[in-house]
Amino acid sequence: MIDEFEKVISRLRKKGYVLSMPRMVIIKYLLSNKNHHTAESIHKAISKDYPSISVATIYNTLKLLTKEGFLKQLFIEGEKVFYDSTPGFHSHFICRICGKIKDVSEKPKKICKINGDRVEEVYVYYYGLCEECKKGRKN
């Protein structure tokens, strides 16, 4: 089984991207934290070990990884952009109280055309009240 990190960097190498240190650090971070991140949360986390990393580099690399299909951007109510590093089609549940984002596994919609328009990607967002908040726990 091919290592995921190898897969990513071989793809980037193939495309001619420089395999710089900041990029490697960010990729490793994302691969070992399959979650929903913001540029800020990534910057904060990586800054602990590598204080010299800049926000601009975070944004540049996230854009690159999104373009190459390794990340997906999530656009969510009242929030900044989230980056999803979990591969494969899935939807998201967002709790309106605590803001938590949960993955929802779901069969990919096989729609490819709507009224003549070609559909390439489908995003489904469920908004509501999560179990924990309903029970009155703080989180």
Add this chain to the structure above:
Amino acid sequence: MIDEFEKVISRLRKKGYVLSMPRMVIIKYLLSNKNHHTAESIHKAISKDYPSISVATIYNTLKLLTKEGFLKQLFIEGEKVFYDSTPGFHSHFICRICGKIKDVSEKPKKICKINGDRVEEVYVYYYGLCEECKKGRKN
């Protein structure tokens, strides 16, 4: 058939909101332009007839109308927040080339619970290439 404007203002009145002039103007604008607006596009459009309107008022009123269920916010790739004044459940198709947003009529999903979390709203976004862009037209 009850006039839509009447419906909105009677609801606002009932809730104790002041039926101010700027609010009436914004509501009338939204009712006669059932589309996908941004705060900026609304401000720009209304400013033509009422140059004294302020952005703060636009935002306040949009927030109010969203809270009262007359508008829905759309969170879309690389863009500011859009406000949808078309009532009833529907999804959206967004062209990645021209940015156009098209309504997609669809049966409302009747999901009310996922893994213990209570779902209150579902948003579906289809991203792709619209017919017009595929044909190579500029729009």
Add this chain to the structure above:
DNA sequence: GTTTATGCAAAAGTTTTGCAAACTA
């Protein structure tokens, strides 16, 4: 007359940009 909303301008917050210096291949 009291309460609530408006308009202005400044602030806040996220993301982008420009450019010299540093790094990669």
Add this chain to the structure above:
DNA sequence: TAGTTTGCAAAACTTTTGCATAAAC
């Protein structure tokens, strides 16, 4: 060495906020 990328700081944008003034009830 040639070509990218980085880091910094400033800029660009959208949205929010605070407060005196004005409008609505």
